[in-house]
Amino acid sequence: MGRSPCCEKAHTNKGAWTKEEDQRLIDHIRIHGEGCWRSLPKAAGLFRCGKSCRLRWINYLRPDLKRGNFTEEEDEIIIKLHSLLGNKWSLIAGRLPGRTDNEIKNYWNTHIKRKLISRGIDPQTHRPLNEKTTTTTTTTAASTAKTTQLNFKNTPPQSLAEISILKSQLDFKYNSTTSNDFLSSQYSSFRPKKIESITLEENNCTSSSMTTDEEQQQKRESNHDQDINLDLTIGLAPATKRESTPTSSSNSAESRLQQPVSSSQLYGSESTRPVCLCWQFGGERREMCRDCQNQSLYHRSYC
DNA sequence: AAATCGTTCAACCGCGCGTCA
DNA sequence: ATGACGCGCGGTTGAACGATT
Numbered sequence A: 001m002g003r004s005p006c007c008e009k010a011h012t013n014k015g016a017w018t019k020e021e022d023q024r025l026i027d028h029i030r031i032h033g034e035g036c037w038r039s040l041p042k043a044a045g046l047f048r049c050g051k052s053c054r055l056r057w058i059n060y061l062r063p064d065l066k067r068g069n070f071t072e073e074e075d076e077i078i079i080k081l082h083s084l085l086g087n088k089w090s091l092i093a094g095r096l097p098g099r100t101d102n103e104i105k106n107y108w109n110t111h112i113k114r115k116l117i118s119r120g121i122d123p124q125t126h127r128p129l130n131e132k133t134t135t136t137t138t139t140t141a142a143s144t145a146k147t148t149q150l151n152f153k154n155t156p157p158q159s160l161a162e163i164s165i166l167k168s169q170l171d172f173k174y175n176s177t178t179s180n181d182f183l184s185s186q187y188s189s190f191r192p193k194k195i196e197s198i199t200l201e202e203n204n205c206t207s208s209s210m211t212t213d214e215e216q217q218q219k220r221e222s223n224h225d226q227d228i229n230l231d232l233t234i235g236l237a238p239a240t241k242r243e244s245t246p247t248s249s250s251n252s253a254e255s256r257l258q259q260p261v262s263s264s265q266l267y268g269s270e271s272t273r274p275v276c277l278c279w280q281f282g283g284e285r286r287e288m289c290r291d292c293q294n295q296s297l298y299h300r301s302y303c
Numbered sequence B: 001a002a003a004t005c006g007t008t009c010a011a012c013c014g015c016g017c018g019t020c021a
Numbered sequence C: 001a002t003g004a005c006g007c008g009c010g011g012t013t014g015a016a017c018g019a020t021t
Helices: A019-032 A040-044 A050-061 A072-085 A089-094 A101-118 A141-146 A160-170 A213-222 A253-258 A290-294
Strands: A231-236 A275-280
Touching: A019 A040, A019 A050, A040 A050, A050 A101, A072 A089, A072 A101, A089 A101
Parallel strands: none
Antiparallel strands: A231 A275
């Protein structure tokens, strides 16, 4: 059975958005909030595909977008994260407030690739260009520590188990944050494929690969040559599960925009909880992913 | 001034995954 | 268990624009 088209192709506009279309979309989302992309175009009076509306909103119209040139610091963050995550643009974007996955992807392809090549670095493998492409299996611990390139070279982590390994390799701090309001909704899309392969304890979020603080400190010191402290907080992010329709008063567009989404609204059953990767960069700067940061500013509604 | 080339980036497309009936 | 549905992701395309000839 084939997939049904996401929209009525015959009556949908394509190509560049007009100002009127933008305004309609903005007005609609301002009143009704995000979500229900499939039905949004009709409700907003737009002759567009729901996907197109979503993309236009996420990549261009959202009020929290930064726009403008990337800074040198952002460049370096992107490079570091790409070396760890591969082409997981949405994950990388989650670490750069105000930037979208599409924007970062374009920027990578147009600027950073060239920049790395000019430095003599292969943008895919993040290894020197003249280095043999066949990697040896006898990588020493020291060399592993020297590079941020992990064992997930071209296949970023797809499961909690893999994330656990990644975490232990990088000396990630598995931070317990069951005060879920803090957590990101950004990574709701990052759905581990093999949930059953790891057990997360409900309240302390520990894993068997967890090391003691002392050990972590030692590892941290041994890896001091990395200019970014990849101290990762992994928490439980909101489920994509939509809640049943709330009461009319609590579901009014205004209240949805103004009231924070409660934990119970945000998180689904434990087995389907995705993972939020909140990287915390070193020094005084404690950065959260975009939606961790904007949690109080931006509230997503579900239909 | 016009033609050509190169670059950028908004937008589209197809697919995978989770959810639900 | 199965298929339809909706969302989100990564890859690709093509229009717009600037630089060069």
